Structures are given as C-alpha cells and as structure tokens.
Amino acid sequence: MQEQQLFDKYLEGRHWEQHPTTYAESYAQFLKEQSFFGLLVDIGCGSGRDVAFFHQAGQDSMGIDYSLPEISKAKTAHPSCNFLVANCEEIPFRDRSVGAYFMINVIHYVNPRRALDELHRTLQDDGYLFLHCNLDITDKDGNNDYHREEEGVYSLTSNFRILKKRKFQRVDTTPTVHTHTILELILQK
Ligand SMILES: C[S@@+](CC[C@H](N)C(=O)[O-])C[C@H]1O[C@@H](n2cnc3c(N)ncnc32)[C@H](O)[C@@H]1O
Numbered sequence: 001m002q003e004q005q006l007f008d009k010y011l012e013g014r015h016w017e018q019h020p021t022t023y024a025e026s027y028a029q030f031l032k033e034q035s036f037f038g039l040l041v042d043i044g045c046g047s048g049r050d051v052a053f054f055h056q057a058g059q060d061s062m063g064i065d066y067s068l069p070e071i072s073k074a075k076t077a078h079p080s081c082n083f084l085v086a087n088c089e090e091i092p093f094r095d096r097s098v099g100a101y102f103m104i105n106v107i108h109y110v111n112p113r114r115a116l117d118e119l120h121r122t123l124q125d126d127g128y129l130f131l132h133c134n135l136d137i138t139d140k141d142g143n144n145d146y147h148r149e150e151e152g153v154y155s156l157t158s159n160f161r162i163l164k165k166r167k168f169q170r171v172d173t174t175p176t177v178h179t180h181t182i183l184e185l186i187l188q189k
Helices: 003-009 022-033 049-056 068-077 112-122 150-156
Strands: 040-043 061-065 082-085 098-103 123-139 144-147 161-172 178-188
Touching: 003 144, 022 049, 022 098, 022 123, 022 178, 040 049, 049 061, 061 068, 068 082, 098 112, 112 123, 112 150, 123 150, 150 178
Parallel strands: 040 061, 040 098, 061 082, 098 123
Antiparallel strands: 123 144, 123 178, 161 178
C-alpha cells in the first residue's frame, strides 16, 4: 500500500494523538541516564504531545512537522513550547547542531533514506536518535497494509550505532482495529 493510501486509511480518528507519552517518558529516562543535556527535537511532532512532555520534564526541546495546520494546533495547545514547520528530508539546521532526535509514527510516511541522512548530518557527534519503524501494519481482517524488512531498517541506520533495540506489537482501535509491529531503536551517531 502506498504511504498516502496508508495514511488515508487510518486518518479518521487520528488515533496516534491518543497515544500516551510512554515512549517519550522512556527516552527521557534514557537521556537522563546518559547525563544528556542539549537540544532534543521531535521529528513529525504532530499535535505536540511529546514535545509538551519533554518541555515539562525540563528538557530543552522543540518539535518540527512539515504540516502548517499540525504546527498551528501544536502551538495553540502548548504555547510555551517551540515548534517549527520543516520537512525532515531537508532539515533547516546546521551540521552537528542537534543533541538528540525523537521520531515516532513518522518514518513510514517519508523517504527514509533522505530523512535518516538529514538526521545524521544534523546530529552532533555522539548524539542520540530514538526511532520507531513499523515493520508491519495489519488490518482487522489480517490484511497486511505495510511491510518493511527488519534488515532494511538496519541498513538504513548503518551509520549509527545501535544502543538499544526492542520489537513489540501495538493494537490501535481507531478508526478500526489494526496492529502495528514496531521496531524501536535507540541509536547513537
Ligand atoms: C502519524 S502522525 C504522528 C505524529 C506524532 N509523532 C505522534 O506520534 O503523535 C505523522 C506526522 O508526521 C508528519 N510528517 C509527515 N511527513 C513529514 C516530513 N516529511 N517532515 C516532517 N513531518 C512529516 C505529519 O504531518 C504528521 O504530523
């Protein structure tokens, strides 16, 4: 299924907005354990839920999304947080200027090679990237709407070191029941 068709099939209800901040919480804990300080950028931040969490946790943070309506909504909902309209395939930041990235529920909508090259370029040396990649999305009837080979993810991220990895399934119920098989990576440049 093409990315746009996939987006449209599950757009109604915008189920990702109802996700908890669980993943942001675990990344914040990881960064704390690394004594990380610096700028953390949420790529494809949508409604800004996770940026608001990082901000409240005292983390210097901002969100970028290529959709002006998303960024407008995020700014209205979280006026004390920083947001920017930008495309993750052409990130408007200098080389090695970002300490850490967070990217969930996004990479299957973009050109992953271009996005990962941009993340790598703009990350400072030893900077971190928390990444969720869908390996499969299966609808309620068992039809596979999306598939990416796990090996393909490792080749896309081969210029990073893998610090942590886990695979899990998440069942979303809106707009219809569907199951994501997700590869979660914490990477270091
Ligand atoms: C499914 S939503 C996930 C939003 C948020 N990360 C979350 O988990 O709630 C995907 C987001 O990626 C954004 N997006 C898609 N392509 C993008 C690109 N090339 N650059 C930046 N953001 C992009 C969309 O506008 C949308 O807000």
